[in-house]
Amino acid sequence: MSQKHPIVAVTGASGAGTSVVQRAFRDIFRREGLNAVFVEGDSFRRYDREAMQAYLQQMQAKGRTPSPYGPDVNLFDQLEALFRDYSSTGRGQMRHYLTRETAETLGGEEGTFTPWQETPADSDLLFYEGLHGGVVADHWTRRKLSPSHNPRVVRERRDAERKSGVDAAQYVDLLLGVVPVVNLEWIQKIHRDQQVKGYSCEASTAHIIERMQDYIHFIVPQFSATDINFQRVPLVDTSNPFIARDVPTTSECIVVIRFRDPQRYDFPRLLRLIDGARMSRPNSMVIPGGQMLQAMDVICTPLVHELVEGRLH
Secondary structure: OOOOOOEEEEEOOOOOOHHHHHHHHHHHHHHHOOOEEEEEHHHHEOOOHHHHHHHHHHHHHOOOOOOOOOOOOEOHHHHHHHHHHHHHHOOOEEOOEOOHHHHHHHOOOOOOEOOOEEOOOOOOEEEEEEOOOOOEHHHHHHOOOOOOOOHHHHHHHHHHHHOOOOEOHHHOOEEEEEOOOHHHHHHHHHHHHHHHHOOOHHHHHHHHHHHHHHHHHHHHHHHHOOOEEEEEEEOOOOOOOOOOOOOOOHHHEEEEEEEOOHHHOOHHHHHHHOOOOEEEEOOEEEEEHHHHHHHHHHHHHHHHHHHHHHHOO
16 A cells, blocks of 8 residues: 555446446546546556457367456456555556447447556556456365376466465455346346347356356455445346346445445445445444435545545655
């Protein structure tokens, strides 16, 4: 962590809603007059779209299906290097993954990366949004893998072990988790896959199963390191997410907010400012789903002030 060059990171699985949080923080930074460097988790993918398709075909021919969560397809070491360098010097190497929208504004082909470049000078803080803001890649070596005498498998496992030891979370000053309960997360993923990617429900279900081990090892542990978790809980039946016709709306959800260090917060003040808020535990608050952005504003704006004031002393 760094008082001079603070880092804020929002982490969550694909489809969890981290992009909504990014928009909330953009509003906070704009209102407070802060110059933030925005980093997307997709920019630390190992492969662009075309190379990823070729890699998937190669792995599937070997009987393997890599997930988007593990070090096979992500540059954990370079993400950690950015956090380390920025926290120390206020500069670091970053790039952008070009979506349909950003390809037009930044110039380039959709599904590719911009060149690596230094972060802009004189920024007040760095803001990361994506899958791995609090990743600790040591979890790779803790997998329960069956023994193998295949030289290729042994070599790949040794290569994976050399990639271990990454701890991006240690450099983050404010780490937030966005975590729908798992059935809601699956519903959101299935509906997004169908509407955006044209997948069938069966294909989306297969992806969920294939990714489960990496989800458990690389996504879930981050939520124990977060300073604050925002967990959406539906108030409608989601017991079978694979047949759900609709994604529960914000009015059909509550949000459970867990604070790692509750002594830092003035809960009577927060309860007054957030409509419908109540405490469920000494470190947990429950709010109506429609108040999530309001709660982020009220809770996180003072924390951002603390980070920025710390860099001035």
